[in-house]
Amino acid sequence: MRKRIVRTAGLVACSGLSGSVLANGWNMPVGVTDVSREIHSLHMIIFWICVVIGIVVFGAMFYSLFRYRRSRGAKAANFHEHTTVEVIWTLIPILILVAMAIPATATLKTMYDASEADLDVMITGQQWRWRYSYLGEEVAFTSNMATSRSQVSGESAKGENYLLEVDEPLVLPVDRKVRLLMTSDDVIHSWWVPDLAVKQDAVPGFVNENWVRINEPGIYRGQCAELCGRDHAFMPVVVEAVEPERFDAWLAERKEAAAQEALGVDREWELDELMERGEQVYSSICASCHQPDGSGSPPAFPALAGNQAILDDPDYHIDTVVNGVSGTAMPAFRSTLNPVELAAVITYERNAWGNETGDAIQPADIAELLDDE
Amino acid sequence: MASHLPPRPTAQQNQADAGGMAVDEHHHYGPRGLKRWLLTTNHKEIGTLYLIFSLTMFFIGGIFAMVVRAELFQPGLQLVEPEFFNQMTTMHGLIMVFGAVMPAFVGLANWMVPLQIGAPDMALPRLNNFSFWLLPVAFALLLSTLVMPGGAPNFGWTFYAPLSTTYAPPSTTFFIFSLHLAGISSILGAINIIATILNLRAPGMRMMDMPLFVWTWLITAFLLIAVMPVLAGVITMMLLDINFGTSFFNAAGGGDPVLFQHLFWFFGHPEVYIMILPAFGIVSVIIPTFARKRLFGYASMVYATASIAILSFLVWAHHMFVVGLPLVAELFFMYSTMLIAVPTGVKVFNWITTLFRGSLTFEPPMLFALAFVVLFTIGGFSGLMLAISPADFQYHDTYFVVAHFHYVLVPGAVFAIMAAVYYWLPKWTGHYPHTRLSQWHFWLSVIGVNLTFFPMHFAGLAGMPRRIPDYALQFADFNMVTSIGAFIFGASQLLFVVVVVLCVRGGEKAPAKAWDGAEDLEWTVPSPAPLHTFETPPHFEPHRH
Numbered sequence: 001m002r003k004r005i006v007r008t009a010g011l012v013a014c015s016g017l018s019g020s021v022l023a024n025g026w027n028m029p030v031g032v033t034d035v036s037r038e039i040h041s042l043h044m045i046i047f048w049i050c051v052v053i054g055i056v057v058f059g060a061m062f063y064s065l066f067r068y069r070r071s072r073g074a075k076a077a078n079f080h081e082h083t084t085v086e087v088i089w090t091l092i093p094i095l096i097l098v099a100m101a102i103p104a105t106a107t108l109k110t111m112y113d114a115s116e117a118d119l120d121v122m123i124t125g126q127q128w129r130w131r132y133s134y135l136g137e138e139v140a141f142t143s144n145m146a147t148s149r150s151q152v153s154g155e156s157a158k159g160e161n162y163l164l165e166v167d168e169p170l171v172l173p174v175d176r177k178v179r180l181l182m183t184s185d186d187v188i189h190s191w192w193v194p195d196l197a198v199k200q201d202a203v204p205g206f207v208n209e210n211w212v213r214i215n216e217p218g219i220y221r222g223q224c225a226e227l228c229g230r231d232h233a234f235m236p237v238v239v240e241a242v243e244p245e246r247f248d249a250w251l252a253e254r255k256e257a258a259a260q261e262a263l264g265v266d267r268e269w270e271l272d273e274l275m276e277r278g279e280q281v282y283s284s285i286c287a288s289c290h291q292p293d294g295s296g297s298p299p300a301f302p303a304l305a306g307n308q309a310i311l312d313d314p315d316y317h318i319d320t321v322v323n324g325v326s327g328t329a330m331p332a333f334r335s336t337l338n339p340v341e342l343a344a345v346i347t348y349e350r351n352a353w354g355n356e357t358g359d360a361i362q363p364a365d366i367a368e369l370l371d372d373e
Numbered sequence: 374m375a376s377h378l379p380p381r382p383t384a385q386q387n388q389a390d391a392g393g394m395a396v397d398e399h400h401h402y403g404p405r406g407l408k409r410w411l412l413t414t415n416h417k418e419i420g421t422l423y424l425i426f427s428l429t430m431f432f433i434g435g436i437f438a439m440v441v442r443a444e445l446f447q448p449g450l451q452l453v454e455p456e457f458f459n460q461m462t463t464m465h466g467l468i469m470v471f472g473a474v475m476p477a478f479v480g481l482a483n484w485m486v487p488l489q490i491g492a493p494d495m496a497l498p499r500l501n502n503f504s505f506w507l508l509p510v511a512f513a514l515l516l517s518t519l520v521m522p523g524g525a526p527n528f529g530w531t532f533y534a535p536l537s538t539t540y541a542p543p544s545t546t547f548f549i550f551s552l553h554l555a556g557i558s559s560i561l562g563a564i565n566i567i568a569t570i571l572n573l574r575a576p577g578m579r580m581m582d583m584p585l586f587v588w589t590w591l592i593t594a595f596l597l598i599a600v601m602p603v604l605a606g607v608i609t610m611m612l613l614d615i616n617f618g619t620s621f622f623n624a625a626g627g628g629d630p631v632l633f634q635h636l637f638w639f640f641g642h643p644e645v646y647i648m649i650l651p652a653f654g655i656v657s658v659i660i661p662t663f664a665r666k667r668l669f670g671y672a673s674m675v676y677a678t679a680s681i682a683i684l685s686f687l688v689w690a691h692h693m694f695v696v697g698l699p700l701v702a703e704l705f706f707m708y709s710t711m712l713i714a715v716p717t718g719v720k721v722f723n724w725i726t727t728l729f730r731g732s733l734t735f736e737p738p739m740l741f742a743l744a745f746v747v748l749f750t751i752g753g754f755s756g757l758m759l760a761i762s763p764a765d766f767q768y769h770d771t772y773f774v775v776a777h778f779h780y781v782l783v784p785g786a787v788f789a790i791m792a793a794v795y796y797w798l799p800k801w802t803g804h805y806p807h808t809r810l811s812q813w814h815f816w817l818s819v820i821g822v823n824l825t826f827f828p829m830h831f832a833g834l835a836g837m838p839r840r841i842p843d844y845a846l847q848f849a850d851f852n853m854v855t856s857i858g859a860f861i862f863g864a865s866q867l868l869f870v871v872v873v874v875l876c877v878r879g880g881e882k883a884p885a886k887a888w889d890g891a892e893d894l895e896w897t898v899p900s901p902a903p904l905h906t907f908e909t910p911p912h913f914e915p916h917r918h
């Protein structure tokens with residue numbers, strides 16, 4: 001009977017270790033930065049130190065367990081203390097640890113030196129997406145998980161990068177030092193890409209600093225590492241590292257697009273245009289809490305469909321979206337969204353799911369409001 | 374295996390050993406039935422209450438873990454919604470830490486500290502009753518949050534602000550109250566244990582004669598008194614933030630979310646040692662018994678325990694390596710954490726040297742104690758790896774950390790508790806636990822525990838964050854093995870209940886000295902231990918330590 005159990009357990013263990021596991025790795029990735037390599041080698045050194053200590057300690061233990069069994073006639077000896085031995089096995093571990101601390105300290109110092117960066121990127125965590133902004137370049141966007149809910153629920157097949165794919169990746173140049181500044185709009189998140197060996201908490205009210213210099217172009221995937229509420233599992237990070245020239249071209253293109261959008265602020269917008277743009281913004285930003293059909297999940301997230309408080313009072317509605325509601329999960333979107341996006345999403349909320357105010361909130365009015373405050 | 378076990382001391386010896394001790398079974402005239410248990414001030418009855426409570430919580434927390442593992446069996450969301458998943462992980466952690474492990478150790482202390490030091494009872498028996506009865510109230514309250522609007526706490530057992538304040542469900546206030554009650558219970562229990570140990574030792578027993586279980590509990594009790602008030606402080610600040618408009622942890626109001634973590638871990642790190650030091654004590658008592666040899670390095674064990682306790686106040690921020698600490702803080706906490714591994718190592722070396730040239734047998738308590746030494750050490754190794762702060766940037770908040778702390782807590786603390794139960798059941802019930810069933814329980818637990826927690830190391834290194842209800846496809850195999858292991862481990866604990874119930878109801882009779890290599894004072898009173906023992910203090914002969 002016991003044999004059968006052992007056999008089954010063995011089978012389970014073996015099948016677990018077969019196939020995709022070996023292919024996908026079960027160790028820390030070496031990664032694509034100098035720092036990630038250093039960290040990986042620290043990890044391997046301390047691992048082997050543990051293995052060696054383990055062999056010695058468990059070897060001595062199992063030797064005793066077999067050699068000194070009473071069933072084999074072992075008689076207990078009588079020794080029970082030895083100061084020299086105690087001193088030795090206190091000192092040896094200390095020496096090993098000092099030896100380990102030296103390279104660890106050096107690596108840590110490197111990791112903490114974010115000076116002389118070529119590019120600054122501000123990373124803001126929000127329930128449950130990342131917002132990237134290239135400081136001084138007027139380029140900013142949010143990055144949402146692209147995996148569909150139907151894959152999560154099992155209604156459709158799971159793709160290769162299930163849960164680790166986004167609508168817009170963070171694009172970074174290789175071979176340049178990029179300073180990553182982290183903060184959060186709501187709870188604590190943690191931005192993590194294993195191949196870059198960057199994991200840094202994004203803490204509301206603080207700006208943390210980290211940096212990366214990527215050696216190889218490629219797509220690197222990670223996810224939020226700090227429990228941040230309901231959709232913590234669904235806020236992936238994707239970094240696309242490209243050659244510096246391609247990066248510069250990409251950045252110029254994005255700047256141009258941003259400038260175009262800024263021009264749009266001054267003109268008069270039709271209801272239909274606003275609805276179209278608003279729907280995009282709503283589904284990428286608002287729907288995760290207030291639901292795609294505006295039904296919310298009360299009490300934490302109020303419904304917007306048929307919500308008289310906002311429908312009766314456009315100013316209140318605008319204020320809620322622009323400035324958030326302090327003490328609740330509703331963030332202020334004044335710095336996350338531009339005036340066009342704000343006007344469009346508010347218009348959308350006032351005219352979707354049976355809300356029929358007919359209001360077309362104008363980007364220019366929102367821009368004026370932002371300037372006044 | 375059973376055939377290799379040595380012949381047991383016979384029940385006749387019971388009378389002989391317990392000779393000089395006239396015990397009057399009839400002088401307990403208290404109330405009967407439910408009232409007896411509500412009002413009891415007897416350390417053995419209160420000990421039993423604690424242990425039953427702990428076992429109940431172990432199963433409730435275990436059911437929550439099974440829900441978590443069932444959801445994680447495959448990628449995708451099959452059984453529960455993410456909101457409920459988060460409630461399950463949170464309640465699992467809270468119940469296991471505060472409801473199962475801590476009360477089990479207090480229950481063991483209640484039963485065994487007076488017996489091991491030759492005291493008639495705990496020093497403060499009424500307080501003892503109160504400390505216990507706070508617990509069912511606290512945990513009934515905590516469990517009731519599951520049916521409250523907005524659900525139970527869902528922010529992890531570490532309840533980081535502002536997720537646990539501004540963004541928390543309305544039930545958080547009840548969670549805070551329940552934690553306050555559990556905390557008061559712990560503080561009162563600790564005061565009682567200290568008072569008992571310092572004042573009620575048998576004449577002739579010096580501090581350095583005390584069994585290590587007593588020593589480790591004495592030190593643990595001081596840790597409890599030092600840090601439970603810090604926990605009380607931090608949850609009170611949360612209460613104020615939630616209900617009274619303060620902004621201790623709310624950045625928008627000028628507060629500091631990182632302050633929360635400093636306060637929490639200033640409590641939290643000593644807390645993890647609160648859950649392991651008594652386990653060290655248990656193992657240090659059991660191994661010499663079944664090696665039939667004195668504990669190697671008694672004094673160094675005491676000093677190592679004390680140094681771990683002191684160092685445990687200086688390492689808290691190793692849980693916060695990625696929150697953005699300044700470089701000097703990273704270095705300080707890396708070095709101090711590496712240092713705390715040294716006395717931990719000394720303990721392991723001493724246990725192994727105790728085995729060396731002993732005369733070993735492998736009764737169930739010994740099996741659990743030996744598994745403790747091996748598997749706890751594996752948890753210590755991953756601890757050492759986590760201490761390397763640059764590497765922790767990769768390990769932190771992944772399944773690697775989950776593997777680490779489950780190795781030290783399940784085959785660590787929980788196995789030690791089970792070893793203690795198997796070791797002292799003959800004293801409590803007068804019967805030996807069923808050997809075959811105990812062995813089955815042991816082997817299934819060992820297999821289950823390793824299948825559950827070992828693959829978590831790989832999942833974490835490969836990049837799987839903790840506390841997620843759904844995961845990318847490359848983690849699927851690890852998670853399936855882990856879930857299967859968890860179901861095996863969970864189911865085999867039912868066997869533990871069977872063994873305990875059978876043992877209470879009957880079984881081979883145990884003499885006063887149930888294990889031939891056992892030397893401490895509890896083995897001089899009859900088995901089962903009568904309700905009142907050591908009413909006249911025994912004479913203690915300091916021969917052993």
Ligand code: HEM
Pocket residue numbers: 531645646648649691692710711713714717752753754755756757759760765768769770774777778781782785786
């Ligand atoms: C050799 C001794 C030990 C060392 C060096 C050590 C080190 C560490 C480190 C550095 C972490 C933080 C990892 C991270 O979050 O990134 C950690 C987490 C943890 N350790 Fe240990 N540890 C040791 C022993 C123990 C023991 C004896 C226990 C309890 C019985 C324990 C329980 C925990 C728990 C519960 C956590 C995680 C808490 C959480 O985040 O939920 N550790 N340990």
Ligand SMILES: [Cu+2]
Pocket residue numbers: 641642645688689691692
């Ligand atoms: Cu710790």
